[in-house]
Amino acid sequence: MKRVSFAEFGGPDVLRLLDAEEPHAGPGQIRIAVRAAGVNPVDWRIREGQILGAHPVELPSGVGLDASGVVDQVGEGVEGVRVGDHVFGEGSSTYAEFAVLSAWARMPDRLTFEEAAGYPSVVETALRIIREVGVRSGQTLLVSGASGGVGSAVLQIARDRGITVIGTAGAANQDYLRSLGALATTYGEGWVERVRQLGHVDAALDLAGSGVIRELVELTGDPRKVTSIADLGAPEFGVRFSGVAGSMPEALAEAVGLISRGKLRIPVEKSYALSEAAAAHIDSRAGHTRGRRVLVI
Template identity: 85%
Template structure:
């Protein structure tokens, strides 16, 4: 089979499309014929060697955590899924024609493989940071960098829970944020005053890592009300940096519930082939994404 692999840490040029042996599903796992794989910032951070504490790997290593596809092998002890089922979830080395998943769920009717592959990690992250920041129905949440995959999920979950969201993004994504129920404003010079004019802020999420933790603390009035997924320096200001993943199974169950109720849709901004994985990483690292990026197999 074909898979994307890297033998040394570095830039996107270390990614290679190679021939590899097919993996097999061990106890408690399933194997899928991958139809699409999600591209996440953690993928290129792993490739660069940034997050070895949370994601220890041995080189050479495959790439990718999220995927959607068709079950073709079921491990010992697995129930509730059969060969031929359409599923999406989390595993390892998912930038490949075949991959093993450790957490999964059946795909809701009407959901494409391309869309499904974009949900697992962003939904787990979105649900986790909303829980960690402690925002409650009726309160106002500020989301910095709101138009990407995690931001798109946060905005829609918050809307479903009765939470008001002020979202910052580039000028081109203002209407997109409004379509997801947010009060939108641009980042850049003067953004703090623009947010203040929109109303009081109870809690804040930093999804972009643009060096604004101090300002978010000022806007909320307390570092305990600020959580970042993109700025490891957040604790220097008393804020929380969220890096440890929670329950993927629970996140997938809530994902299916929201999609089935018509309360969640994260668009796929761009699709790539396996051979274009390096380009996908370059685009992901550049940011300014509206929704998700995925590889199509």
């Protein structure tokens, strides 16, 4: 089979599309014929060697955590899923023609494989950071860098929970944020005052790592009400850096419920061939994404 891998840490040029042995489902796992793989910032952070404490890597290594596809092996002890089922979930080395998943759910009927691959990690992250920041129904949440995959999920999940959301993004994504139910404003000079004009901020999330932690603490008045998933320097301000995943099976179950009720939809901004993984990482790292980027196998 074909698999994207890297033999050294570095830039996108270290990625190679190579022949590899097919993986096999162990106990409690399934294997899928991959139809699409989600491209997440954590993928290129791992490739660069940024977060080895949270994600240890043995080189050479495959790439990718999220995928959708067709079940073709069911491991020992697994129940409730059969060969031929269409699933999406989380595993390892998902930038490949076959991948083993450790957490999965059946795809809702309304999703394509391409769309489904974009949900697992971003929904788990969105649910986790909303919980960690302690925002409740009737309060207002500020989301810095709100137009990407995690931001898209946060805005919709918060809205479903009765939370008002203020989102910052580039000028081209203002209407997109509003379509997801957010009060939208642009980042850049004067953004703090523009946020204040939209309302009081009870809690804030930093999704872009654009150096705004100090301002988010100022707006909330409490570093404990701010969480970042993108700024490794956040703890210097007393702000939580959230990098340890919670329960993926629970997140997938909640995602299925939200999608089935029409309360969650994360668009695919761009699709890439497996051979274009490096280009996908370059685009992901550049930011300004509206929704998700996926590899299609």
